[in-house]
Amino acid sequence: MSKAAEIDIVSVSKIYGSTTAVHEISLKIPAGTYCCLLGPSGCGKTSTLRMIAGHESISTGDIRLGNSVITDLPPARRGTAMMFQSYALFPHLDLVDNVAFSLKMKGVEKDERRAKAMDMLRLMQLEAYATRRPAQLSGGQQQRVALARALITDPEALLLDEPLSALDPFLKIRMRAELKKLQTSLGITFVHVTHSQEEAMALADIIVIMNDGRIEQAAHPRVVFEKPATAFVAKFMGDHNVISGRVTKSEGDELMISVPAGGDFLAIGAEAAGLTDTADIAVRTDHVRVAPAAEKGLGFTGSVSNVEYRGSSVKLTVNGAGVEDFTAILSDKDFFANPVKVGDAIPLSWEREDALVLGRLKH
Structure with a gap:
């Protein structure tokens, strides 16, 4: 060859x-x-x-x-x-x-x-x-x-x-x-x-x-x-939830966004610098837990709209805080230790490092 x-x-x-x-x-x-x-x-x-x-x-x-x-x-x-x-x-x-x-x-x-x-x-x-x-x-x-x-x-x-x-x-x-x-x-x-x-x-x-x-x-x-580079990559690969909102606070590599008629969300990343208007953040679907948030901006309470059993994991879809179709992938063990059903109101949360600021393509 x-x-x-x-x-x-x-x-x-x-x-x-x-x-x-x-x-x-x-x-x-x-x-x-x-x-x-x-x-x-x-x-x-x-x-x-x-x-x-x-x-x-x-x-x-x-x-x-x-x-x-x-x-x-x-x-x-x-x-x-x-x-x-x-x-x-x-x-x-x-x-x-x-x-x-x-x-x-x-x-x-x-x-x-x-x-x-x-x-x-x-x-x-x-x-x-x-x-x-x-x-x-x-x-x-x-x-x-x-x-x-x-x-x-x-x-x-x-x-x-x-x-x-x-x-x-x-x-x-x-x-x-x-x-x-x-x-x-x-x-x-x-x-x-x-x-x-x-x-x-x-x-x-x-x-x-x-x-x-x-x-x-x-x-x-x-x-x-x-580390998906843009909102398109995060959505297309399907491993992250994408939340878009107005920047309300920006300090160093950390920013807070506010979702219309909804919650405030915290994210970190080099892309945060210079963002003053709107921003997209990504949250890993498999790192979301059913538990109250430890600090502001790292979770919300929503209503379960779908539960999908996948064998080794269970996929939950949740709506709330101005965010639609938010996905949490739980291990079957975690889910069945504390099962939820459609219509239940549940708290979702994640760690600081699981929320990333996404970049945007310059056209």
Whole structure:
């Protein structure tokens, strides 16, 4: 396998007519990392991937792979390989010829390309199926053929467009483990588009969260989980409650916000400096307790609107103090030691370090 290469996206935009799909994004993906582009439909993640691959032209900006500017190169000369969502296998060819197809297009001699294709099938544990056609394989096997076909060109970066979306939930989890193992053993850069938070958290060294053609945050999964950069990230990842209000007090890295017709809430964070008008704060859902607050701004009393049993945990939804659909994730042990039901009024609270001031994107 060839060495991995860093991907450097420099002020790249994609404009279709009067619509800007990607707004001047800049991103460095270190060599040999597993990077997931994550976000809702229409956020620009697939356009970004297709621009790296060369299947979509770049309106402004540049993309570098290693030391080369690849902005204007055709896909076959970029040192990248793309695996499509539909797998796009040839139904009339056996697995060896499917995998060897790109080498055939490059004029590689038959014996050599078939030998290399067999090596790739061996890597994917599919050598026993070499003479079969795609229709005789399961979804997971077809996916491994598509991977083998993409990797046979020795790419410096493999680009994957929602590769797991067609698989059933159990197979998804198994293929996730296989993709991670494959990326680690090959050591090349993987860029993977997904709209599944769980998939991105499980796979990525770097998660790039996109919204409306912009990057909201690019960081290690743990950083995204523990310190979401913006209200969008906090809501999209689903691990934090977001409370928005008017700043009533701001001192150093600490501020108090007041929610319209509701309570006052305290939060800390470097983003607090300079916020005088409105602010968003995030509270970790799994750090909320059913107990009165120890100090002002670290809790409220509300009415339970939903109780969802999840096995090892129980999800409570609570409304009150001007805050709607506030989520608390309790362990099953804590919940059943003191169960509550819909309609009950309960106090919720959290620790000082569990309420963060969120940043805002500068447009």
